[in-house]
Amino acid sequence: MTDAGDEPPAETDAEWPVDLAGVTETVVTTRGPNELWNAAALGVFAGADEANAATATTWGNTRTRRNFHREGEGYVQFVDDPITFVNAALTIDEHDDPVLEHAAAWTRVAVERIDSGTENGTEWEQWRLEPLETTIKRETVPTISRGFGAVIEATVATSRLGVAGYDDAELRDRLAFFESVVERAGSPREQAALERVREHAEW
Amino acid sequence: MTDAGDEPPAETDAEWPVDLAGVTETVVTTRGPNELWNAAALGVFAGADEANAATATTWGNTRTRRNFHREGEGYVQFVDDPITFVNAALTIDEHDDPVLEHAAAWTRVAVERIDSGTENGTEWEQWRLEPLETTIKRETVPTISRGFGAVIEATVATSRLGVAGYDDAELRDRLAFFESVVERAGSPREQAALERVREHAEW
Incomplete structure (x- = not known):
């Protein structure tokens, strides 16, 4: 090991595939104890403690929360398919692969719990999401629907x-x-x- | 003139910049009698009488309706900027140029009135929109906000x-x-x- 600076830094500087602003609704996949990837809706909040990091909050004892704790990471997916979003948000939606068919882009993130509390009897945990790796599969002309x-x-x-x-x-x-x-x-x-x-x- | 088929057809076969489905909210600019381009919100309905044509309805005696009648065309713009949409929908919003700064794509359309009627005392006219020319300026990863x-x-x-x-x-x-x-x-x-x-x- 030297400090000569001729090696790439260990940290990646991966970025999100879009400029995040406000809250962006995404689908996150996290690996469960059954080795399947669980898809769930996740609201990603722009602008946490530094330029690239974002935050998200899990509500209650969900699969996403448990998998975040155990695995320390997940795949945040930017989807534009309404059925993919509904399935992730309202059903137990497990997949063999982490990247969903209808993801236009995805970012693998490291997650770290930064806060927690209780609201109306529901325990919540707030997570810092640090992008590690991003792939853009498809871009489109944005439309309003x-x-x-x-x-x-x-x-x-x-x-x-x-x-x-x-x-x-x-x-x-x-x-x-x-x-x-x-x-x-x-x-x-x-x-x-x-x-x-x-x-x-x-x- | 020959019918030998070695000249390009007079009709263009321009297409929309996205696959239209259901109603897409757009901003249309139409040239007014003052030579300025009036921007207004326009819901574009997919799938009219043939593959490429769409329809839209104007409600009341708006600038868009009058300009459609006089000019027979307009520029349908696909925008993802909320202020651009609000200005077009709620204010008199006139521009020197037909294409707006925040248009990700635009399609020049020929318009033809195909129906009209009255609902709750408001006269409406339904228009067939035929794409003549399309330019994509920018594509993005789709996000849910x-x-x-x-x-x-x-x-x-x-x-x-x-x-x-x-x-x-x-x-x-x-x-x-x-x-x-x-x-x-x-x-x-x-x-x-x-x-x-x-x-x-x-x-």
Whole structure:
């Protein structure tokens, strides 16, 4: 070992595939004790303690939380397929491979718990995500789809049904509105995704 | 003129820059009698009478409707900047050039009125949009942003305040929800965009 500086640094300086700002909804895969990769929705918050790191919070004793603790890493995936998002958010969704078919890009991250607490009886843990490795598989012209946004919001609302601190009647009003948006503006795939949300929410 | 087929056809076969499905929210610029290009929100519906054509509906006697009638064309722009969308949707937004700074792609379209009617006292006209020329300026890794979606929904709700057939109290409940989403998940630019919506809605 020398300090002559002629070797590459041990740390990578991998970056995210996009400029993160605010919260970006992603799907994270983490390896479980059964060796399968569990896919779950994860909101990634830009701008933690340094330029490249981001943060995310796990709520309750989820597979993602347990796998983060055991493995110390995961694959953050940027997806634009509504069914992939709904499956990850609302079902137990396990895969042989860490990278999902509908990921336009993915970043392998090292995770470290930086905070924890309890809100309305649910234990949360906040994680620092440090990008280790990024691959961009596909880029597209960005489009605005109210139907896609409505599937995401309906998924979020459904995941909160029956959870302390949320009002079920208000959530179901919101679901009815987002359903009407998807009916009017949704693509066939967005409509199929909403159908899965509806089965899950039993509404 | 011959029918030997050795000349390119007069029709272009320009395509949209993305596979359209369901409704895609865009910003259209149309040339006005003052020679300026008026930007307005336009929902583009996939799949009209043939593969490449789409449709869109204008509501009321808008600049877009009048310019479509007079010019027979416009520039459909795919934007991912929330402030650009809000300005187009809620203000009189005129430009020297047809292509906006924040357009990731644009398609010049020929427009032809195919239907019209009246709903809740508002005259609507439905248009067939035929792509003539497309330019892609920029592609990105697609990301899911609840904050961005909330700005779009808040803009739509605001544009309906005071319009016959919509319930203002319900719209304002919805605005409060989308405001809370942008506060919690929005990027700085999404928060600035929502501030403009709020000024317009006076809420």
